[in-house]
Amino acid sequence: xxxxxxxxxxxxxxxxxxxxxxxxxxxxxxxxxxxxxxxxxxxxxxxxxxxxxxxxxxxxxxxxxxxxxxxxxxxxxxxxxxxxxxxxxxxxxxxxxxxxxxxxxxxxxxxxxxxxxxxxxxxxxxxxxxxxxxxxxxxxxxxxxxxxxxxxxxxxxxxxxxxxxxxxxxxxxxxxxxxxxxxxxxxxxxxxxxxxxxxxxxxxxxxxxxxxxxxxxxxxxxxxxxxxxxxxxxxxxxxxxxxxxxxxxxxxxxxxxxxxxxxxxxxxxxxxxxxx
Numbered sequence: 001x002x003x004x005x006x007x008x009x010x011x012x013x014x015x016x017x018x019x020x021x022x023x024x025x026x027x028x029x030x031x032x033x034x035x036x037x038x039x040x041x042x043x044x045x046x047x048x049x050x051x052x053x054x055x056x057x058x059x060x061x062x063x064x065x066x067x068x069x070x071x072x073x074x075x076x077x078x079x080x081x082x083x084x085x086x087x088x089x090x091x092x093x094x095x096x097x098x099x100x101x102x103x104x105x106x107x108x109x110x111x112x113x114x115x116x117x118x119x120x121x122x123x124x125x126x127x128x129x130x131x132x133x134x135x136x137x138x139x140x141x142x143x144x145x146x147x148x149x150x151x152x153x154x155x156x157x158x159x160x161x162x163x164x165x166x167x168x169x170x171x172x173x174x175x176x177x178x179x180x181x182x183x184x185x186x187x188x189x190x191x192x193x194x195x196x197x198x199x200x201x202x203x204x205x206x207x208x209x210x211x212x213x214x215x216x217x218x219x220x221x222x223x224x225x226x227x228x229x230x231x232x233x234x235x236x237x238x239x240x241x242x243x244x245x246x247x248x249x250x251x252x253x254x255x256x257x258x259x260x261x262x263x264x265x266x267x268x269x270x271x272x273x274x275x276x
Contacts, residue, residue, distance in 0.1 A: 010063030011126030025053035093168035111139030136161035176229035
């Protein structure tokens with residue numbers, strides 16, 4: 001297996017698969033990342049140049065930011081002479097899957113997105129347990145073979161994740177609500193909070209604003225590739241916030257209490273009632 005990109009996801013995948021595959025290779029353009037990965041012994045073969053690690057591999061994992069994944073897909077035909085399964089780990093799927101459709105027939109592409117992570121990026125934060133119990137969204141293309149499906153599912157299960165097959169458009173619409181808007185709300189909360197309130201910051205603020213510490217350049221890629229879905233999800237959020245604000249402004253305790261009760265019930269359904 002060759003993993004292109006050794007950030008949090010790529011590094012964690014390499015650690016989770018250590019000893020589970022014949023050989024794990026990796027490439028990353030950042031010399032500091034290469035050095036840290038070498039110190040940690042994350043993979044068997046390491047290079048800044050993908051062409052050094054791709055030939056002879058059966059599976060290629062694209063574990064870079066979305067824009068970088070699109071560029072890697074474009075370069076794959078000249079870098080890999082074989083017929084590998086190609087699995088990406090990008091946070092959005094529609095653009096990536098469309099790009100993978102254009103790969104030569106000898107490639108077997110599958111879209112993927114593990115629903116896990118941290119606000120701290122980079123290979124230094126990588127850990128083998130990152131994927132344990134997480135949903136691993138998988139998107140089959142019209143050309144994806146049974147071999148590609150089986151390989152993607154096997155990777156997900158081997159690292160302790162739960163595979164979920166979902167079409168790219170549905171994935172992007174739903175993660176706009178569950179991942180991308182929460183990131184923006186955490187940013188807004190951090191910006192709206194006065195600095196002199198820092199001495200009263202407690203676990204509620206820390207947990208609610210945690211995502212604001214995420215790596216901004218990566219999130220810019222994510223938001224740009226899912227802009228329309230994010231805007232629609234923001235509109236739904238704003239409508240609900242307007243209702244809460246109105247009931248509070250009117251001092252309507254009954255209406256406010258009803259809204260809070262409904263949200264508690266919905267939270268339970270979303271977080272504890274999900275089906276894999």
